[in-house]
Amino acid sequence: MTLDALKEPGERARVKDIAGDDAISVRLMEMGLTEGEEIELLGFAPLGDPIEYFVRGYRVSLRATEAARVEIEQISAAK
Numbered sequence: 646m647t648l649d650a651l652k653e654p655g656e657r658a659r660v661k662d663i664a665g666d667d668a669i670s671v672r673l674m675e676m677g678l679t680e681g682e683e684i685e686l687l688g689f690a691p692l693g694d695p696i697e698y699f700v701r702g703y704r705v706s707l708r709a710t711e712a713a714r715v716e717i718e719q720i721s722a723a724k
Contacts, residue, residue, distance in 0.1 A: 648707070648715035649696065651686040658717035659683055665714060677701040678715055 687697040695706040
């Protein structure tokens with residue numbers, strides 16, 4: 646499952662891996678998306694892209710193509 650698969654605000658997941666070894670994957674890791682880190686879906690822009698998440702105490706917006714590179718395991722559904 647990848648990060649872009651979360652659909653409802655409030656859903657939470659744990660990062661398992663980042664696909665690739667290019668500048669984008671390095672940047673994702675620099676933004677705090679590292680193995681074992683919890684992340685929560687906050688919402689979507691009006692047209693669905695970018696997507697806003699909460700990780701390590703701050704908000705981060707990712708394009709759907711970037712979120713698709715983050716492998717996750719879901720830990721809770723939306724409340």
